[in-house]
Amino acid sequence: MFLETLGSALLGLALAWAASYRLPHRLPSRSLVLSTGVAGALFGAFLTHTALGSGHFLAILVGAAAVSAALLSLLLRPEERFRRRSATA
Template identity: 55%
Template sequence: MIWESFGSVVLGLALSWAALRSLPDRLPPARAVYATGALGALFGACLTHSALGAGHPLGTLAGAVFVGMVTLSLLIRPRRRTLAPSAAAQ
């Protein structure tokens, strides 16, 4: 379980890094993104480990990646759009 936990935190940090590289303007500060990714993946590993039981390290890490991606997706802000004046306002 120790190695699964360590691996899930590393995978969560890698997901956070990838999210910050691909969507830098739509995410909060990097510190919050890294913390959310690591904790989300750790929670996912604990949840998956309790559901599958011992002896399924790849399944546990897959669950960690999935929950980490879901928690990181909750941080994404919508794009900022500039509103064009409507025809009625002109």
């Protein structure tokens, strides 16, 4: 159980770091992105562990990565070039 928690937290941190490195202009502050990635991975590991039980280490890491990526995608802002201005502005 300890290795699942540690592995999922590190996986969430790595995903969040990669997202903040790759898309810094579309994400809020780095500390929010990193904490969201780790929290999402821990929650995903908890959900997957609850659904499958122990002994499915790789499946738990996949669940952790999926929930972490989903939460990180909610932080993305639209790009500037696609914003439309109203005619009155």
